[in-house]
Amino acid sequence: MTSQPQGVPTLQAAPEEAGRPSASGSWWFFLAVLRARPQFALGYGIVLLIILLAIFAPLIAPFDPQQANPSAFLQPPGWPYLMGTDATGLDIFSRVIYAPRIDLAIALAGTLVSAVFGSIFGSIAGYYETKRGLGTLVSGFIMRSSDVIQAFPVFVFAIAVVAVLGQSLQSIILAVAFVNAPIYLRLMRSQVLSVRRLRYVEAAYIAGTSDLGILARHVIPNAMAPVLAQLSVNIGWAILLTSALSFIGAGVEAPTPEWGSMIAMGYQNIITGHWWPSIFPGLALALTIFGFSLVGASVEVLADPVRRGRLAGEVRQRRGANVAPAGQV
Amino acid sequence: MSSFRDFPLPNLNRRNLLQAASATAAATVMPRILDIPAAYAQAGSTLVIAAPATPQSLDCNFDVSLGTFEAIAALYDGLLGFEKIPDAGVPDARREDIAFHADKPGGVNMVGKLAESWELSPDAKRVVFKLREGVMSNWGNELTAEDVRWTWNRAFELGGLGAFYTAVTGLKKPEDIKVEDKYVVSFNVEDPNPLLLKIHTNLYTPVYDSVKCKAEGGTDDPWARKFIENNSAGFGPYQLQQLVRGQQAVFQARADYYGGKPAIDTVVFKEVPTSASRVQLLQGGAVDIAQYLQPLEIISLKNVPSVAVETVPASFMIWIELNAKIEPFDNVDVRRAMNFAFPQQEVIKAVYQDLASPLNGCMPNIYPGFSGEFYDYEYNLDKAKELLEKAGHGGGFKSTLAYNAGDPVQEPIAIIYQSALRKIGIELELKKVPAGSFYNFVTDRKQPMIFYVDSPWCPDPGYSLTLYFDSKSYVNYSNYVNADVDKLLAEMAATADESLRLEKAKEAQKIIMDEAPWTFVCYPNYTMARKADLKGWTYYTSNNIRFQDFSR
Numbered sequence: 001m002t003s004q005p006q007g008v009p010t011l012q013a014a015p016e017e018a019g020r021p022s023a024s025g026s027w028w029f030f031l032a033v034l035r036a037r038p039q040f041a042l043g044y045g046i047v048l049l050i051i052l053l054a055i056f057a058p059l060i061a062p063f064d065p066q067q068a069n070p071s072a073f074l075q076p077p078g079w080p081y082l083m084g085t086d087a088t089g090l091d092i093f094s095r096v097i098y099a100p101r102i103d104l105a106i107a108l109a110g111t112l113v114s115a116v117f118g119s120i121f122g123s124i125a126g127y128y129e130t131k132r133g134l135g136t137l138v139s140g141f142i143m144r145s146s147d148v149i150q151a152f153p154v155f156v157f158a159i160a161v162v163a164v165l166g167q168s169l170q171s172i173i174l175a176v177a178f179v180n181a182p183i184y185l186r187l188m189r190s191q192v193l194s195v196r197r198l199r200y201v202e203a204a205y206i207a208g209t210s211d212l213g214i215l216a217r218h219v220i221p222n223a224m225a226p227v228l229a230q231l232s233v234n235i236g237w238a239i240l241l242t243s244a245l246s247f248i249g250a251g252v253e254a255p256t257p258e259w260g261s262m263i264a265m266g267y268q269n270i271i272t273g274h275w276w277p278s279i280f281p282g283l284a285l286a287l288t289i290f291g292f293s294l295v296g297a298s299v300e301v302l303a304d305p306v307r308r309g310r311l312a313g314e315v316r317q318r319r320g321a322n323v324a325p326a327g328q329v
Numbered sequence: 330m331s332s333f334r335d336f337p338l339p340n341l342n343r344r345n346l347l348q349a350a351s352a353t354a355a356a357t358v359m360p361r362i363l364d365i366p367a368a369y370a371q372a373g374s375t376l377v378i379a380a381p382a383t384p385q386s387l388d389c390n391f392d393v394s395l396g397t398f399e400a401i402a403a404l405y406d407g408l409l410g411f412e413k414i415p416d417a418g419v420p421d422a423r424r425e426d427i428a429f430h431a432d433k434p435g436g437v438n439m440v441g442k443l444a445e446s447w448e449l450s451p452d453a454k455r456v457v458f459k460l461r462e463g464v465m466s467n468w469g470n471e472l473t474a475e476d477v478r479w480t481w482n483r484a485f486e487l488g489g490l491g492a493f494y495t496a497v498t499g500l501k502k503p504e505d506i507k508v509e510d511k512y513v514v515s516f517n518v519e520d521p522n523p524l525l526l527k528i529h530t531n532l533y534t535p536v537y538d539s540v541k542c543k544a545e546g547g548t549d550d551p552w553a554r555k556f557i558e559n560n561s562a563g564f565g566p567y568q569l570q571q572l573v574r575g576q577q578a579v580f581q582a583r584a585d586y587y588g589g590k591p592a593i594d595t596v597v598f599k600e601v602p603t604s605a606s607r608v609q610l611l612q613g614g615a616v617d618i619a620q621y622l623q624p625l626e627i628i629s630l631k632n633v634p635s636v637a638v639e640t641v642p643a644s645f646m647i648w649i650e651l652n653a654k655i656e657p658f659d660n661v662d663v664r665r666a667m668n669f670a671f672p673q674q675e676v677i678k679a680v681y682q683d684l685a686s687p688l689n690g691c692m693p694n695i696y697p698g699f700s701g702e703f704y705d706y707e708y709n710l711d712k713a714k715e716l717l718e719k720a721g722h723g724g725g726f727k728s729t730l731a732y733n734a735g736d737p738v739q740e741p742i743a744i745i746y747q748s749a750l751r752k753i754g755i756e757l758e759l760k761k762v763p764a765g766s767f768y769n770f771v772t773d774r775k776q777p778m779i780f781y782v783d784s785p786w787c788p789d790p791g792y793s794l795t796l797y798f799d800s801k802s803y804v805n806y807s808n809y810v811n812a813d814v815d816k817l818l819a820e821m822a823a824t825a826d827e828s829l830r831l832e833k834a835k836e837a838q839k840i841i842m843d844e845a846p847w848t849f850v851c852y853p854n855y856t857m858a859r860k861a862d863l864k865g866w867t868y869y870t871s872n873n874i875r876f877q878d879f880s881r
Binding site: 066067068069070071073074087088089090167249253254255265268269270271272273274 | 603604605608609623625626628629672675676678679680734737740741743744745747748749751758759760761763
């Protein structure tokens with residue numbers, strides 16, 4: 001018996017679609033998709049850039065992002081302050097490129113925690129939904145709890161979580177995880193509901209495999225694809241949520257370089273014509289979320305067998321069109 | 330015939346263009362958003378004020394919030410006021426004459442408000458006020474000595490701020506205030522008290538219309554707490570027309586005010602929480618006065634022709650409490666080091682745009698008895714390091730600085746201070762406290778370091794120093810204790826000899842400045858940002874405006 005049924009979407013590229021062997025074929029197919037959809041390439045480029053900035057910020061930043069220099073307050077963009085300075089003389093450029101270290105770390109950690117816990121509880125809720133006895137009760141309890149969390153506006157709920165747990169990095173991660181968990185929970189539950197009815201799952205059940213074994217070996221692996229697609233979309237939202245919390249003062253403490261906190265520190269100066277302390281971090285934040293949204297859109301397409309098949313056909317067609325003239329020559 | 334070339338064009342640059350565009354947008358849109366009636370914004374006899382908050386309560390015994398100050402000044406009058414003199418720095422402005430005058434009773438240049446005349450006994454144990462006759466409240470009841478007695482008895486009964494005022498004047502029981510005649514009232518204390526007269530100039534010692542208050546309160550609420558919280562029963566120049574908390578308060582001038590009807594008929598006191606919006610409204614002409622602006626905003630308004638901006642030295646002080654009960658600030662050398670490591674001049678320039686002066690003392694520098702010569706904490710990191718080593722903290726230490734999220738200047742000051750302290754090995758964690766709970770953080774006295782902004786409302790050295798440095802004072806938020814200072818303050822409170830008091834005040838300031846219970850930040854100026862055609866502004870040491878001063 002196999003744990004990989006036919007027709008279940010995976011993220012691995014189908015070699016036959018690209019007409020190449022598996023490993024290099026996947027890579028080639030990915031590149032071909034990026035050529036066919038330049039907006040996806042832009043998204044990956046932005047995300048890659050942000051990650052590189054986060055890693056190499058200490059090598060790139062010309063100034064210490066947390067060392068105020070009041071004698072150079074509110075310097076406009078130019079040299080040596082490429083994006084100017086804020087009211088305390090902190091270098092905006094150095095802070096903008098340091099900020100992804102915090103924003104990305106919180107967003108990644110928060111999203112991963114929410115994906116893991118949301119998926120686990122979603123699987124349990126989906127798997128036991130139609131079973132009688134304690135399982136139904138557990139499933140019902142999980143879903144109603146999710147309803148309660150989702151009944152609150154996300155931002156208000158996140159503020160409440162931080163207020164209850166106290167302002168710290170861990171609290172912000174937990175707040176991000178908490179408000180996002182129901183998304184994964186519902187996604188996983190719907191996937192599990194359809195997967196658990198497939199024959200190979202029934203076969204495993206008849207073969208005497210335990211519920212935990214069926215869930216872990218047969219159901220969850222085959223229901224994960226949409227969750228993975230959702231991850232990249234959610235990272236963008238998690239960055240936005242982190243920045244929003246910092247903007248209102250419930251997130252990262254100043255002067256830690258973080259985009260939302262930087263916008264909050266600078267927005268009052270816009271009225272007096274000093275736009276740079278808040279506009280540059282705002283642009284960086286917008287660009288990052290845009291990048292992650294594009295990556296999310298690409299993963300969504302690649303994870304959907306129908307849309308991926310259509311894209312593969314398009315890629316083949318382009319390749320054929322490119323090759324044909326050469327053949328004529 | 331004129332063409333567009335004949336009109337002078339202002340220097341048009343990106344910043345001017347942005348400011349003009351936002352002001353135009355504000356003038357067009359904001360009055361609608363804020364529900365400022367067009368007639369209010371236009372009418373000559375109406376004053377529209379953009380303030381950070383509307384009054385929360387109109388009972389000054391329990392409320393010291395922004396907005397309440399202005400309301401109390403409009404609705405009530407006290408017995409006395411300071412004489413007004415032209416401000417030395419701003420030609421059109423006036424200010425209270427708070428200087429020491431050896432030839433005046435109590436050394437103070439005062440004018441009668443509800444009191445027509447007064448007499449302070451030579452031993453400063455008794456003061457007698459003769460009230461003006463025929464002064465009517467906004468409810469039509471005549472002012473009598475019974476109103477004064479009832480007002481101070483209310484302070485005794487309800488406690489709150491009233492308890493503070495009775496304590497500092499040495500009043501121990503309600504019977505200390507005696508009705509001598511229908512229009513004569515006396516205050517009697519056992520020990521000489523230098524504040525016995527001066528306290529009646531305070532904004533928060535107004536006189537209530539006891540007839541109306543008794544009628545409204547009845548037997549259930551004999552001190553009319555509920556009534557006074559939402560209404561007024563006073564002898565001031567205005568009466569309350571409307572109070573919608575969080576939106577606006579409207580005040581109407583009283584035609585029967587004993588001092589003559591104020592020039593401005595109606596005052597609309599609008600809540601506009603963000604200072605940037607208040608600036609825009611003033612620039613666009615939608616309001617007449619924008620209160621509590623940020624230094625950069627004040628600077629930007631100086632180029633707007635329709636707006637007049639005046640800043641004057643004020644009684645405001647901003648400092649950082651160094652909690653003497655929390656290590657390492659229990660060590661004087663550490664506290665001194667913290668001051669040597671504070672880049673005061675750079676903070677004043679970068680954060681306050683030079684609209685402040687260095688806090689070189691422990692009381693307002695505009696008050697009589699102030700001594701500025703004991704400040705010797707010029708920015709010097711070597712000296713700071715030396716003191717830290719002497720205190721056994723040569724390797725530095727970690728601490729936390731709490732600041733008010735609602736005060737935009739505190740965060741940049743904290744960041745600059747943090748950067749400076751890092752250079753001598755002190756790691757400062759910044760804690761942003763929401764504005765709503767900040768005061769609780771201060772009064773809890775559990776923070777090692779916390780910002781505080783205040784101004785003692787009575788321009789007296791004994792009052793100011795006792796407030797912050799007497800070991801028993803509620804407002805001594807740095808937990809500072811020095812037996813010599815306590816003794817000097819007690820001696821100041823027990824004598825009416827002004828020369829002796831000033832001598833002891835100087836001695837106390839020397840000790841306090843040497844022991845540095847605060848990180849001394851600055852004296853922020855008071856700024857009035859108004860339409861250019863509005864005249865009559867007067868600066869008060871209570872740092873609020875009084876509507877009756879204005880005219881067009």
